[in-house]
Amino acid sequence: MISFLRGTVASVGLHSAVLDVNGFGMQVQATPQTLASLRTGEQANVFTAMIVREDSMTLFGFESAEQREVFETLLAISGVGPRLALAVLAVHTPEAVRIAATAGDDKAFSKVPGIGPKGARRIVLELAGKLVPLDGPGAPKQTWQGQVLTAMMGLGWSEKDAGAAIDAATKESPEIAATGDVGQILKLTLRRLGQDGGRSSTRARVG
Structure with a gap:
């Protein structure tokens, strides 16, 4: 399991970036926000999650461990694959996802391309109790x-x-x-x- 990468940004595309890690070019799929934080030729630290399929191994990159945690929690929901989980984080911050899940706000998930009303309701139901706000409105009281x-x-x-x-x-x-x-x-x-x-x-x- 590759949990993070540290290296020089070799290239940045629309949906992925390549990091030169000790001479190895490691490609990571990421949200537009994460990709926008990377600069070609500069050093970068990227948290990662590896998805292994029969015919492929794909790395997904994140700015923070919190983003990765939300991503991996979303993957546990039936019908939600890595692309859709990444799309959720492209629309909402991790904290916004936590708050929407806690509040049962299915409309927030309906704003994500590829998620319809029924899918949004299922996501809210399956996330109940799994993601709790860390700060701000909706966060647990003392x-x-x-x-x-x-x-x-x-x-x-x-x-x-x-x-x-x-x-x-x-x-x-x-x-x-x-x-x-x-x-x-x-x-x-x-x-x-x-x-x-x-x-x-x-x-x-x-x-």
């Missing part, structure tokens, strides 16, 4: 935040309203947030929801 959010949702609040209330309450009382005391933070959040009145206290329907 341990105590997750516990408070789960408790709020158990009381019937929607995830959106509960999350917004937790953020607002802890910003107003950072000293309580710093303790990580789930009980105190839960009380604070419930109080915040009560103060906001009807706008933020609409509970999610259950059933």
Whole structure:
């Protein structure tokens, strides 16, 4: 298994590049973004994934290990081959893929050439729980935040309203947030929801 290449960029094409690695010309297929980061004659480090078929061995190159991880996760989905997985990364960043998978946003995958509505829904279903956002919106909460959010949702609040209330309450009382005391933070959040009145206290329907 070849996990990365380090060498001089010999050439860059529309869909692939060739790296001179100690005198060996190694061709890698890559997204337009990855290819755009390579400069002929300059040194480059490229993370790789090798796909072995009966009649071929193909290297796919990536700017980061995160891109490769998302690529390999997509390959585990029925009907998604390396070309389609690469197309997803040509349209979306790895983090955007993670967020779409977590949010069940099949429309995001429908934007990728070659993926129709049914295929997009299948991808979302099969990615559930396999790709989690690492940062920004949709990223996992800190341990105590997750516990408070789960408790709020158990009381019937929607995830959106509960999350917004937790953020607002802890910003107003950072000293309580710093303790990580789930009980105190839960009380604070419930109080915040009560103060906001009807706008933020609409509970999610259950059933």
